[in-house]
Amino acid sequence: MFTSLVQQLTQCRPDVLLLGGDYVSCRAGQMEVLARELARVDPPLGKYGVLGNHDLLTDDEHIVRRLAEAGVQMLINGNRPLPAPFEDVWICGIDDPWTGNADVSQTFAGADGVRIFLTHSPDGLLLLGGHRLDLGFAGHTHGGQVALPDGTAIMGAGGPLARRYGRGRFELEGNGVLFVSRGVGCSNLPIRINADPELILCRIVAPGASR
Helix, strand or coil, rough: HHHHHHCCCCCCCCEEEECCCCCCCCCHHHHHHHHHHCCCCCCCCCCCEECHHHHHHHCCEEEEEEHHHCCCECCCCEECCCCCCCCCCEEEEECCCCCCCCCCHHHCCCCCCCCEECCCHHHHHHCCCCCCCCEEEECHHHHHECCCCCCCCCCCCCCCCCCCCCCEEECCCCCCCEEEEECCCCCCCCCCCCCCCCCCCCCCCCCCCCC
């Protein structure tokens, strides 16, 4: 699966790669294949990631170390500006809202440009307070993983916002836009029904620019 994923990423040629966590299910040793494959992906503006609840239930230090060796900048309540000429765009990654030690103020500290908010779970929105985001990305829900044909989740992920923001694009009232990915793996059961794996590919266009 990982080889196929890397092939798709290579074909898409993204400028930036964002990783939403849950790199393993039960054992940190499962990271080895993923880290090796991710090392082959080299977007010009970098690779950035946050941890998920499953990562934090295993050996998260090992996971962070292996991802860093694969060139991924891990953002655990931190942020980074993109390289020039896009240094006004900041990737802001928060620790997992429930199993981690999320600190939204630290996550956004000093990020004074366009803010891309990376959170494993949509529940990260509950911690925003008055902080602003321009664009957000989350996962965790698997799109239900097992869902009805209309997308209604049968297997619901944990968290108060997991069903409300289960999959797709959402306009956040008084804030930016949130995309929730179905992700590429499985949780609990190795099956997906009406919730196919997905990579989300976004093209961000500055206001007034030609599309």
